[in-house]
Amino acid sequence: MKLIIAIVHDEDVHHLIDDLTKDKFMVTKLATTGGFLKAGNTTLLIGVEDDKVDRVIEIIKNNCETRNQMVTSPTPISGAAGVFIPYPIEVKVGGATIFVVDIEKHLKL
Amino acid sequence: MKLIIAIVHDEDVHHLIDDLTKDKFMVTKLATTGGFLKAGNTTLLIGVEDDKVDRVIEIIKNNCETRNQMVTSPTPISGAAGVFIPYPIEVKVGGATIFVVDIEKHLKL
Amino acid sequence: MKLIIAIVHDEDVHHLIDDLTKDKFMVTKLATTGGFLKAGNTTLLIGVEDDKVDRVIEIIKNNCETRNQMVTSPTPISGAAGVFIPYPIEVKVGGATIFVVDIEKHLKL
Ligand code: NI
Ligand code: NI
Ligand code: NI
Numbered sequence: 001m002k003l004i005i006a007i008v009h010d011e012d013v014h015h016l017i018d019d020l021t022k023d024k025f026m027v028t029k030l031a032t033t034g035g036f037l038k039a040g041n042t043t044l045l046i047g048v049e050d051d052k053v054d055r056v057i058e059i060i061k062n063n064c065e066t067r068n069q070m071v072t073s074p075t076p077i078s079g080a081a082g083v084f085i086p087y088p089i090e091v092k093v094g095g096a097t098i099f100v101v102d103i104e105k106h107l108k109l
Numbered sequence: 110m111k112l113i114i115a116i117v118h119d120e121d122v123h124h125l126i127d128d129l130t131k132d133k134f135m136v137t138k139l140a141t142t143g144g145f146l147k148a149g150n151t152t153l154l155i156g157v158e159d160d161k162v163d164r165v166i167e168i169i170k171n172n173c174e175t176r177n178q179m180v181t182s183p184t185p186i187s188g189a190a191g192v193f194i195p196y197p198i199e200v201k202v203g204g205a206t207i208f209v210v211d212i213e214k215h216l217k218l
Numbered sequence: 219m220k221l222i223i224a225i226v227h228d229e230d231v232h233h234l235i236d237d238l239t240k241d242k243f244m245v246t247k248l249a250t251t252g253g254f255l256k257a258g259n260t261t262l263l264i265g266v267e268d269d270k271v272d273r274v275i276e277i278i279k280n281n282c283e284t285r286n287q288m289v290t291s292p293t294p295i296s297g298a299a300g301v302f303i304p305y306p307i308e309v310k311v312g313g314a315t316i317f318v319v320d321i322e323k324h325l326k327l
Contacts, residue, residue: 002322003114003208005221005263007246028116028206030139030152030248043248045114047208057325065327097246099221099265100323104111105209107166109174112223112317137225137315139248139261154223156317213220214318216275218283 001106002053004046005099008064012094013042016063020046025056026108047106057098064096110215111162113155114208117173121203122151125172129155134165135217156215166207173205219324220271222264223317226282230312231260234281238264243274244326265324275316282314 008016013029020027030043048056070088117125122138129136139152157165179197226234231247238245248261266274288306 003210007263026206028150041246045116045208061327094327096325096327098323098325098327099263099321101210101221101319101321103208103210105207107205107207109170109205109207112319137259154225154317210319212317212319214316216314216316218279218314218316
C-alpha cells in the first residue's frame with residue numbers, strides 16, 4: 001500500500017475530494033496554511049493500493065493543475081485625478097505538491 | 110523505526126495522549142480539520158521502535174474506537190403546532206485512521 | 219528521494235525557511251498546534267535527494283536547536299505587600315522533531 005500526501009490549494013479541495021470519493025478513495029483532510037499566500041493550502045492523506053497510485057495522481061492533476069485566471073484587481077489603480085478604474089489581471093491559481101510513501105499498515109477503526 | 114500517523118477525533122485526543130505518554134511514547138500533535146463534520150480531527154505523529162507498533166495501535170483502539178452515543182437533538186422537531194420536543198438520537202463518535210510508515214531517522218533536537 | 223518531516227517552533231520557522239530556500243530546498247508548511255505550550259509548532263515537509271538529507275538536518279539544527287533564553291516574567295511576583303516586581307526567568311526555547319522517510323515519487327504540478 002501507498003500513502004499519498006497531497007498539498008493542494010483550498011479552492012481546489014472541494015472538487016478534488018468529490019472526484020476521489022466518487023472513485024471510492026479514502027481521503028483524510030488536514031489543516032494547512034499556505035505560507036506567503038493569503039489563500040491557504042490543504043493537505044490530504046490518501047491511502048491506496050499500489051496499482052491505484054497513478055489513478056489518484058491523475059485525479060489530482062485534473063483538479064489542481066496550475067492555470068491562469070483573470071481576476072479584477074482588488075485595488076483599482078488611479079487613472080485621472082480621483083478616478084479609480086478596476087482592471088483585470090492574470091494570476092496563477094491551483095498547483096499541487098505530491099509525495100508518495102510506502103506504508104506497511106493502514107487501519108480504519 | 111516506524112512513524113505512526115494517527116488521525117483521531119478531537120474528543121479522544123486528551124485521553125489518548127495521556128495513555129501514550131504514560132507508556133513513554135513520544136507524541137507530536139498536528140492541527141487537523143474534520144472535513145464535513147463540525148467537530149474536528151487531530152493528527153498525531155508517533156515515532157516508535159518496530160516492536161512497539163502493536164502496543165501503540167492497541168492504545169489507540171482503547172481510546173478511539175467508534176461507538177454509539179445518545180445525544181439530545183440540537184434542533185428539536187415540532188410535534189403539535191408551536192410545540193418543540195427535544196429528543197435523544199444515537200450518533201457514532203470516535204474512530205481513527207492509522208498509517209504505519211518505515212522511517213530511517215528520528216531526531217529530537 | 220527522502221521526505222523530511224520537521225516539527226519546529228513557530229518562532230524559528232521564518233529563519234529556517236529563509237535558509238532552506240537560500241539553498242534551493244523546496245519547503246511546504248503545514249499548520250500545527252503545540253500541545254500544551256501556548257506558542258505553537260509548525261510542521262514542514264521537505265522533499266530532498268538522498269545525499270542532501272544531512273545538509274537539511276544541519277540547517278534545521280542551526281535554526282532550531284533548544285537554547286535558554288532570559289525572559290521577563292509576565293506575571294510579576296508580589297514582594298512586599300502591594301508591590302509587584304517583574305523579574306527575569308530562564309526558559310527553554312526552540313527544539314525540533316525530525317522524521318526522515320523514504321519516498322517513491324515527488325511531484326510538483
Ligand atoms: Ni462542487
Ligand atoms: Ni482526562
Ligand atoms: Ni528574518
